[in-house]
Amino acid sequence: MTTARRDTYTPETLLTVAVGVFNERGYDGTSMEHLSKAAGISKSSIYHHVAGKEELLRRAVSRAIDGLFGILDEPGAGRGRAVERVEYVTRRTVEVLVAELPYVTLLLRVRGNTRTERWAMERRREFDQRVADLLKAAANDGDLRADMDIRLATRLLFGMINSLVEWYRPQAAGGYDSDQVAEAVVRMAFDGLRTES
Amino acid sequence: MTTARRDTYTPETLLTVAVGVFNERGYDGTSMEHLSKAAGISKSSIYHHVAGKEELLRRAVSRAIDGLFGILDEPGAGRGRAVERVEYVTRRTVEVLVAELPYVTLLLRVRGNTRTERWAMERRREFDQRVADLLKAAANDGDLRADMDIRLATRLLFGMINSLVEWYRPQAAGGYDSDQVAEAVVRMAFDGLRTES
Incomplete structure (x- = not known):
């Protein structure tokens, strides 16, 4: 015992x-x-x-949510062309995810069985929507390829970013640091893997 | 009753x-x-x-695995420049994922508690490795940006593709068909969201 x-x-x-x-x-x-x-x-x-486990959940997902929404108030998210702003937000989203890995992991896994979970999912959708709005503005500026559906692009961008919670381990041998991963996500999503032709 | x-x-x-x-x-x-x-x-x-539930699991994940490995035997995966082949495999991977959505979903969710699960995870890693090899060949041809770590690019590419099992619903109103999603993944991953500058 x-x-x-x-x-x-x-x-x-x-x-x-x-x-x-x-x-x-x-x-x-x-x-x-x-x-x-x-x-x-x-x-x-x-x-x-x-008061109980739901309060612990609320505190935990709040930490992730506050981290993510905090990005949108940073100067880099508010000035310059929309495409620069959305690249900035993408980079910072990866950095916050890495810095708050267990908290963001929990946020991405909640399933909506309690009020707190539903609130967390709603806030997460709001954040995704803010990024979608930036992508839309960048498309209107002519800075994004015209043949890309913005809603689909938003899904795929977050698919790429959120996959980090499944495989990224900061302490792993030969692992990548936050900067490397953030840069790779931004370069791949916005400029693509191919060399400029 | x-x-x-x-x-x-x-x-x-x-x-x-x-x-x-x-x-x-x-x-x-x-x-x-x-x-x-x-x-x-x-x-x-x-x-x-x-014989039991493990046989059902084996049959189910085999269907996903056979679908994925089948892609690598298709002519489009075997001829042309490596970058064309890896774009082909990416497109077809999305199509197989959409066509076999519940089976691939199961494959991506197995966690390794039984022999069948560990075998499935091993096969999945093999497939990822085959794609990583193609990306490496494309990089050696000078067709991929030199500043991108291939292992990281492979992770992010599969992060984007595999995220489909979380949100893609073929019957959803205003939903995307297999072609649209496959094309969007290939364009975003290889050419990026930005217009050519």
Whole structure:
């Protein structure tokens, strides 16, 4: 039998543990019992910090959402031609995803069974829509290829970016740093893999 | 109480039901009981067709794997410059994914808990490797931008393609057909979203 650790958690450090468990077991598959075991403190100690697992979920996905929406308020997202702005937002989205990997992973995996999950999905859609609007503006400027459907391009762009949560591991041997990945996504999505012909 | 249907299944039609259940509940979370309920026939009727759920998994992922590897034997994958061949394989991969959507979805979701799952993951890696080899050959021909890491490009290309299983629904109103999606993936990945400057 393991002895319960003394509760030295803050809401912040408890969140780190919870996000790990949510990502491993899925939010639906996680009970307060699982969280208590992973944190090594009693359930009542957890309730001392948060009202329950949905509050932990809300805090965790908020961190990802705030990170993403924060990008849109940065100067690079607001000035210059739309195509430059959308490239900037793409680059920064990859950087935020890498910096907040477990939180964004959780955000991308929520499935809409609770109010918090539905709210998170709604906010995520809003973010995608903001990027779609920028792509649309760039197309109107004549800076994007005319034969590309913008809604489809948005899907594929986020498909490429969001796939990072499946395979990107910052500590992996021979791994890529945030800059390399961000640059590769922007170059591939906007300029393509082919050499200029 | 529902009456069990008379067993009019063939191994093929039973597979369709099983793949649906696997994709909904996850392979690990699916029992013979779930399959029996979804098919509306008894467990012993299912055992009349297959040895168990792992055989159904093997048949299902084989269908996806055979579809993907079949592409590599097509004339378009074998002749011409490497960059043309890899564009061909990319386009056909999207088409196979769309044509075999539930089967490829299952293939992309297996997690390696059984021998069949590990085999499927291995075959999938082999396919990715074949595409990476083509990209490498295209880079050696000078047809791909020199500043792009090939391993990273392969990951991002499959990230874009595989994201289709998350959002593409062939019957969706205002949806895209297989051709449109395949063309969009190839154009975005190889030529980029930007107009030629």
